[in-house]
Amino acid sequence: MKYRDENDSLGSVRVPEAALWGAQTxxxxxxxxxxGGAMPWLVIEALAVIKKAAAIANEQLDQLDGQQKALIVKACDEVLAREHDGQFxxxxxxxxxxxxxNMNMNEVIANRANELAGGSRGSKSPVHPNDHVNCSQSSNDVFPTAMHLSALxxxxxxxxxxxxxxRDALQGKAVEFEGLWKVGRTHLMDAAPMTLGQEFGGYVAQIEGVIAQLERARDGLYSLAIGGTAVGTGLNTPEGWQEAVIGQLRQLSGLTVTSGDNKFAALSSHxxxxxLSSALRLFASELLVIGNNLRMLASGPRAGLGELQLPANEPGxxxxxxxxNPTQIESITMVAVQVMGLDSAVNLACTQGHLQLNVFKPLIxxxxxxxxxxxxASSGHFVRHCLDGLTCHEQQLANNVEYSLMIVTALTPTLGYDKAAEIAKYAQANNLTIRQVLEEQKIxxxxxxxxLxxxxVLVG
Structure with a gap:
């Protein structure tokens, strides 16, 4: 492999000749x-957008000349077009x-910009990775800005x-099953009757709650740290910088971002x-509830509840x-547990705001x-390979309702609790249905x- 020598503040470093990155990378x-733990593409994309926005804003504020701005913008566009994916x-x-x-992005853009200008990699002229690509910025405000953009x-x-x-797939099942009675269950024991459509309607409401929570969490991400530079004071930024760079970021990102009100908080707290991570944990929790419920309802097919039938995707x-086996449910519930673990790490990482800087940003x-x-991804597979082909055993639903003792609950407003309990006990002891007891005793x-x-029972 051929190498070239590049320099940083610590001295000379041998860099592979084919690399666009430089000494610090x-x-x-x-x-x-x-x-493991490769830097996510969305973060790389966000860094490139930030560098492009910064170059345009810096040229407007006379921090860069027109040629430097144009070269940086061109190099950023190449990164965004996925022409240099191997350089990160x-x-x-x-x-x-x-x-x-941040420096990896600075060096790639600078070296590519200098190539575009007819120069060589490592020359740092006419574009320097720190003086020009990183102009008016610090890693401490650039990286959290990239975090927000990528998350949005x-x-x-x-x-x-x-x-x-x-949600729409669950809603479709709620409509499909709306007229089918079934036994409700609490404490894993028979409870008052309901419809299968009502049960799936509950799942719809759970997912709608997640959507609402995510939308609220998303709103907090529009406020950006850019402009705080090293510790939040805005050191080395020209007058008008925050407004100029935010204006460019709005255009380039397609997001209605704003400048954070307090840059000290933006650097040290996440x-x-x-x-947002808590909202993701909520989604995982709801998936566990829904998945485990469907798995129980489909258990059997003969020695379990057997009320639902899952698609047969592969031998079990x-x-x-x-x-x-309920493989799609097992897959999505494992994903849910993994997401809960990721959230636990995020929770701990967000406590690491030591003085003016949180130092767990990449992990978060x-x-x-x-x-x-x-x-x-798992939700999409779950819809395609589970919900879309999900059916119910109508006869099993009807049989379970017919033999359920807790259907007697509907009689308590007419007969009273004690009489209803007496009927249920008699039906259990004599292996009869509630209907059979009522007719036999001429109640x-x-x-x-x-x-009744x-x-x-059939309310709402």
């Missing part, structure tokens, strides 16, 4: 672990400020569409991302012929974005029984 490659080799296991990730894009592009798709056993954004990707006719059930 090379040091990071050698000094930090790179097993660092993982999240680096400085907690994301300094190495992930929510808007990936997660919310997936949630809406999941409350908005913690709030290497030894038991014909066995089909990596976990948030990974959780979003896992939830969105109510079958027609009166049906009228409809009046007191």
């Amino acid at each position: 090379q040091r990071a490659k050698e000094n930090f672990p790179h097993h 080799p660092l993982s999240i296991w680096q400085s907690g400020s994301g300094t190495q990730g 894009w992930a929510v808007e592009r990936i997660l919310l569409p997936s949630l809406v798709n999941l 409350g908005p991302l913690l709030t 056993s290497s030894i038991m012929p014909g066995k089909v 954004i990596h976990n948030v974005l990974q959780a979003i990707e896992l939830l969105a 109510l006719s079958g027609e009166e029984f049906d009228r 059930i409809k009046q007191h």
Whole structure:
């Protein structure tokens, strides 16, 4: 492999000739672990957008000349077009400020800009990675800005569409099953009757609650740290910088971002991302509830509840012929548990705001974005390979309702609690249905029984 020599403040470093990165990135490659935890593409995209916005704003404020701005913008556009994906080799296991990730972007853009100008990699002329690409910025405000932008894009592009798709699929089942009676269950024991449509309507409401929570969490991410530079004071930024760069970021990101009211908080605290992570945990919790419920309702098919039938996507056993397992549910509930673990790490990382800087930034954004990707992808598979083909055993539903003792609950307004309990006990002892007891003891006719059930059970 051929190498070139580049310099940083610590001295000379050998960099592979084919690399667009420079000395600081090379040091990071050698000094930090790179097993897992690759820097997410959305963060790289956000960094490139920030550098492009900063170059335009700096030229407007006479911090860069026209040629430098144009070269930086061109190099950023190439990064955004995925022409240099192999030039970002660092993982999240680096400085907690994301300094190495920021400098990786600075060096790639500077070296590519100098190539475009007819110069050589490592020359730092006419574009210097610190003096020009990083002009009016610090890693301490650039990286948290990239965290917010990438999280907003992930929510808007990936997660919310997936949630809406999941909600709509559940709503479709709620409508499909709206007229089917079934036994309700509390404490895993028979309870008052309901409809299968009502049960799925509850799942719809759970997902709608997640959507609302995510939308509220998303709102806190529009406030950006850019302009705070090293410690929040805005050191080395020209007058009008915040307004200029925010204006450019709005255009380039497609997001209605604003300048954070307090840059000291924006650098040392990541409350908005913690709030988002908590909303992701809520989604995971609801998926666990829904998934475990569907798994129980589909258990059997003969020795379980057997009220639902899951699609048979693949054989369920290497030894038991014909066995089909709830594999999609198992997959999505494992994802839910993983997301809860990611959130636990985010919670702890967000406590690491030591004085003027939180030093767990790469971990926080990596976990948030990974959780979003896992939830969105698994939800899509769950809809396609489980919900779309989900059916119910209507006869099993009817049989369970017919033999349920707790249907007697609908009789308590007419007969009273004690008499209803007596009927239920008699039915259990003699292996009879509630209807059979009522008719046998001439308490109510079958027609009166049906009228009371409809009046007191089928509400809403």
